[in-house]
Amino acid sequence: MNEFAAQHPIIIVALPKIVVVLFVLLTALAYLTWFERKVVAHIQARWGPYRVGPHGLLQPLADGLKFLFKEDITPAGADKFTYFLAPFLSLSLAITSIAVIPFGPKEFTIFGQSTPLAITNLNIGLLLLFSITSMGVYGVALAGWSSNSKYSLLGGLRSSAQMVSYELTLTMSVVGVILLAGTFNLSEIVQAQQGFYWGFVPRWNLIGAPFPQVIGFFLFFTAAVAETNRAPFDLVEAEQELVGGFHTEYASFKFAMFFMAEYSSMITVSCLATILFFGGWLSPFPQTGMWTWTHYIPAAAFAIAGVALVIHGVRYLTILGRVVLPMLGLVLCALAVLFIRPGVPDFVQGPFWFLLKIAIVIFVYVWLRGTLPWFRYDRLMTFGWKVLLPLAILNVVITSLAIVLTQK
Amino acid sequence: MTPQIAVFLVLAAVAVAGALNLILQRHPIHSALSLIVVMVALAGLYLLQGAEFIAAVQIIVYAGAIMVLFIFVIMLLNAGEEERENLSRLARFVGVPLGLVFLVEVAYWIARATSHMAQSSTQAVSTRELSTLLFREYVFPFELTSFLILIAILGALVLARREDSD
Numbered sequence: 001m002n003e004f005a006a007q008h009p010i011i012i013v014a015l016p017k018i019v020v021v022l023f024v025l026l027t028a029l030a031y032l033t034w035f036e037r038k039v040v041a042h043i044q045a046r047w048g049p050y051r052v053g054p055h056g057l058l059q060p061l062a063d064g065l066k067f068l069f070k071e072d073i074t075p076a077g078a079d080k081f082t083y084f085l086a087p088f089l090s091l092s093l094a095i096t097s098i099a100v101i102p103f104g105p106k107e108f109t110i111f112g113q114s115t116p117l118a119i120t121n122l123n124i125g126l127l128l129l130f131s132i133t134s135m136g137v138y139g140v141a142l143a144g145w146s147s148n149s150k151y152s153l154l155g156g157l158r159s160s161a162q163m164v165s166y167e168l169t170l171t172m173s174v175v176g177v178i179l180l181a182g183t184f185n186l187s188e189i190v191q192a193q194q195g196f197y198w199g200f201v202p203r204w205n206l207i208g209a210p211f212p213q214v215i216g217f218f219l220f221f222t223a224a225v226a227e228t229n230r231a232p233f234d235l236v237e238a239e240q241e242l243v244g245g246f247h248t249e250y251a252s253f254k255f256a257m258f259f260m261a262e263y264s265s266m267i268t269v270s271c272l273a274t275i276l277f278f279g280g281w282l283s284p285f286p287q288t289g290m291w292t293w294t295h296y297i298p299a300a301a302f303a304i305a306g307v308a309l310v311i312h313g314v315r316y317l318t319i320l321g322r323v324v325l326p327m328l329g330l331v332l333c334a335l336a337v338l339f340i341r342p343g344v345p346d347f348v349q350g351p352f353w354f355l356l357k358i359a360i361v362i363f364v365y366v367w368l369r370g371t372l373p374w375f376r377y378d379r380l381m382t383f384g385w386k387v388l389l390p391l392a393i394l395n396v397v398i399t400s401l402a403i404v405l406t407q408k
Numbered sequence: 409m410t411p412q413i414a415v416f417l418v419l420a421a422v423a424v425a426g427a428l429n430l431i432l433q434r435h436p437i438h439s440a441l442s443l444i445v446v447m448v449a450l451a452g453l454y455l456l457q458g459a460e461f462i463a464a465v466q467i468i469v470y471a472g473a474i475m476v477l478f479i480f481v482i483m484l485l486n487a488g489e490e491e492r493e494n495l496s497r498l499a500r501f502v503g504v505p506l507g508l509v510f511l512v513e514v515a516y517w518i519a520r521a522t523s524h525m526a527q528s529s530t531q532a533v534s535t536r537e538l539s540t541l542l543f544r545e546y547v548f549p550f551e552l553t554s555f556l557i558l559i560a561i562l563g564a565l566v567l568a569r570r571e572d573s574d
Contacts, residue, residue: 079437123460124460124535127465131464131471134471134472135467141480142441164473164480
C-alpha cells in the first residue's frame with residue numbers, strides 16, 4: 001500500500017483530502033444558512049427556524065430537498081447556454097478557492113505520505129484567491145444578462161460595477177500584510193505572525209510591528225462584504241428595488257447554487273481574514289511555561305459544550321430532540337476525551353483555533369447584516385472610490401515607510 | 409507522453425478552440441466569453457512554464473478586470489447579434505489567400521525562433537526574482553509605462569468630461 005501511495009500521490013493523498021474538505025465545506029454551507037437565520041432572528045427578537053428537528057437543526061436538509069423538487073424554469077427569451085453557465089461558474093469558482101486555505105501547521109501522514117493540512121500549498125496562494133475572486137463577477141453579471149429580464153439586468157450591471165470597484169480596495173488592503181510577511185504563500189504569512197510581545201500579546205498582523213494593520217483589516221473586511229454581495233452592500237439583490245436582483249429568474253437548484261456560492265465565498269473570506277490579520281491557526285496564547293494548560297482549551301471547550309447539550313437536551317420539548325441533542329452532546333464529550341490523549345492536543349490546536357476564529361468572523365458578518373441599513377447606490381460607489389481606495393493606498397505607503405525605517 | 413505535454417496539448421487545444429469560437433460566435437457576449445476561455449488557457453500555459461506570478465496576473469488583469477469591462481459595456485449597450493453576410497468577392501479571392509499566407513509565414517518564423525530557444529531552456533522565475541528584475545534593471549521602462557498609462561487615463565477623463573454649463 002505504501003509503495004502504491006508513493007507512486008500515485010495524487011490518487012492516495014490529494015483525492016481523499018479534496019473529498020473530505022468538500023464534504024465539510026458543503027455541510028458547513030448548509031449549516032451556515034441555519035446559523036445566519038438563527039442569529040438574525042435573535043437579533044430581531046424572533047425564534048428563527050424551530051420546527052424541523054430540534055432547534056431547527058434539520059432545516060438545511062428540508063431546504064435542500066425543497067430546492068431539489070421545485071420546478072426548474074427557464075424564462076422565455078433567455079440565452080440558454082449563458083443562463084445555465086452562470087450558476088455553475090459562481091458555485092465552482094466559490095468552492096475552488098477553499099483549495100489553498102491552510103487549516104493547521106502540522107503535516108499528517110496517510111500511507112507513508114506526509115502532507116500539509118490543506119488541499120495544496122501554493123507559493124501564489126493569495127494571488128490565486130484574488131484571481132478566483134476577480135472571476136467571480138462573471139457568475140453574477142452573466143446571470144443578470146442572460147435571464148432576459150430588466151430587474152436581473154439591472155442587478156447584474158450593479159454587481160459588475162460594485163464588485164470591480166471594491167476589488168481594488170480588497171487587493172490594495174492586503175498589500176500591507178504581504179509587505180510584512182514578504183510572501184504570497186498563505187502558510188508562510190501565518191508563520192510570519194508567530195511570537196508574542198511582552199510574552200503574552202500575540203504578534204498578529206492586526207496589531208503587529210512596525211505598523212499595525214488595523215486600517216488594512218477594516219478596509220479588507222468592508223471590501224470583502226461588498227465583494228461577496230452581503231448586507232449592507234447587497235444592492236445587487238436589493239429586494240425592494242429589483243425583486244431579487246440578478247437571480248430573480250432563477251428557480252430550483254440553480255437558485256440554490258447561487259446561494260451556496262454566496263455562503264461559500266463568505267467562508268473563504270472569513271478564512272482569509274483570519275489568515276491575514278488574526279494569525280490563522282496560531283493559538284492566542286504562548287505555548288510554553290505557565291501557559292501550557294492552554295493546550296487543553298479545545299478539549300475543555302468541547303467537554304463543556306457537550307455536557308451543556310446533554311443537560312439541555314434531556315429536557316427538550318420533543319421526543320426527537322430528547323434523543324438527538326443528548327447524543328450530539330455525548331459525541332462532543334467523546335471528542336473531548338479523544339483530544340486529551342497524548343500527542344493529540346498538539347495536533348488539534350491549529351484547526352481548533354482556526355475554526356474558532358473563522359466562526360467569530362462569520363458571526364460578525366451575520367451581525368452586520370442584522371444591524372446595518374443599506375447604502376444608497378451612488379453613496380456606495382462614492383464610498384468605495386473616494387474613501388476606501390485612498391485609505392488603502394495610504395495604508396500601503398505608511399506600512400512600507402514603517403518597514404523601511406525600522407529595517408536598519 | 410509526459411503529463412506536461414498532455415496538459416500542454418489540452419490547454420493549447422482549449423486556447424485555439426476558444427479563439428476560433430470567438431470569431432465564429434455571432435453574439436458579442438459569447439465572443440467575450442470565448443476570449444475569457446482563451447485567457448484562462450493562456451494562464452494555464454504560463455503556469456506550465458513555472459511562471460506562477462505571470463499566470464495569476466494574467467487571470468486577475470485580463471480575465472478578471474479587462475474582460476469584465478468588455479462584458480459590462482456589452483450588457484450596458486445591450487448589443488444584439490451581429491448580422492452575417494456572404495463573403496464579398498474581394499474577401500474571397502484576395503483576403504482568404506492573403507490570410508493563409510500570413511498564417512504560414514507566422515508559423516514558419518515561430519517554428520524557427522522556438523528551435524533556437526530550445527537550447528536556452530527557460531528557468532522558472534519566482535515572484536521575487538521577477539520583481540527584482542522589474543524594479544532594479546528595468547525600472548526606467550517600467551516607470552515610463554506607468555506614466556504612459558496615467559496619461560492615457562487623464563486623456564480619457566478629459567475627453568469624457570462634460571462641459572461646464574456655467
